[in-house]
Amino acid sequence: MENESMYAELLELITTDSASGKESAIARLVMGKLEALGFTVTTDNAGETFGGECGNVLGVREGELDGALLLCSHMDRVPEGLGIHPVERDGVLYSTILAADDISGVCAIFDGLRRVLAAKVPLPRLEVLFTVGEETGLYGAKAMDLSKLHAKMGYFFDSPGSVGRFVHGAPGLYQLNAEITGRSAHAGNEPEKGVDAAGEDVLREPYGAFAVD
Numbered sequence: 406m407e408n409e410s411m412y413a414e415l416l417e418l419i420t421t422d423s424a425s426g427k428e429s430a431i432a433r434l435v436m437g438k439l440e441a442l443g444f445t446v447t448t449d450n451a452g453e454t455f456g457g458e459c460g461n462v463l464g465v466r467e468g469e470l471d472g473a474l475l476l477c478s479h480m481d482r483v484p485e486g487l488g489i490h491p492v493e494r495d496g497v498l499y500s501t502i503l504a505a506d507d508i509s510g511v512c513a514i515f516d517g518l519r520r521v522l523a524a525k526v527p528l529p530r531l532e533v534l535f536t537v538g539e540e541t542g543l544y545g546a547k548a549m550d551l552s553k554l555h556a557k558m559g560y561f562f563d564s565p566g567s568v569g570r571f572v573h574g575a576p577g578l579y580q581l582n583a584e585i586t587g588r589s590a591h592a593g594n595e596p597e598k599g600v601d602a603a604g605e606d607v608l609r610e611p612y613g614a615f616a617v618d
């Protein structure tokens with residue numbers, strides 16, 4: 406299989422439990438991988454800022470050239486992304502939740518690091534940052550002490566698309582709490598006795614939907 410080692414690492418990482426605020430297991434795993442590549446690894450107290458159990462992981466390799474480059478991804482996944490054991494069929498992984506967001510980014514960083522280090526070419530300072538609490542509010546990134554970073558530019562592996570695509574905004578989350586009252590009636594026999602709870606506009610769109618959290 407092409408890129409068999411990268412595939413094996415992807416499976417290793419996605420089957421390691423990690424949710425926002427509960428990244429300890431995967432943090433230990435990536436720290437070991439960074440140290441094996443010759444990086445000096447540190448962590449911070451980002452988890453304490455949002456009730457998490459561990460902080461961001463920062464790996465640094467001093468370079469032979471001037472300058473610095475940052476590579477970044479997040480370690481956490483959605484809360485339901487625990488106990489993942491995907492099934493492979495015909496080269497495709499199937500799972501209710503795969504955790505490719507953002508384990509695919511973590512794997513891409515490690516694969517790139519191994520390739521460039523194996524080339525034995527002069528490099529600038531390399532800074533690899535794996536953050537926590539991204540899925541629930543970018544908590545790790547917000548808590549990161551930027552003075553630890555020398556890089557003036559970097560690549561964040563957390564979005565599909567071609568190389569160079571710049572994401573400057575993304576969907577957020579709004580919660581609406583509402584109490585809606587109406588009068589029930591049989592829609593076929595006596596609809597005139599009912600009072601629409603959602604408003605007249607919904608009646609004009611018979612196939613529409615109204616959702617309230």
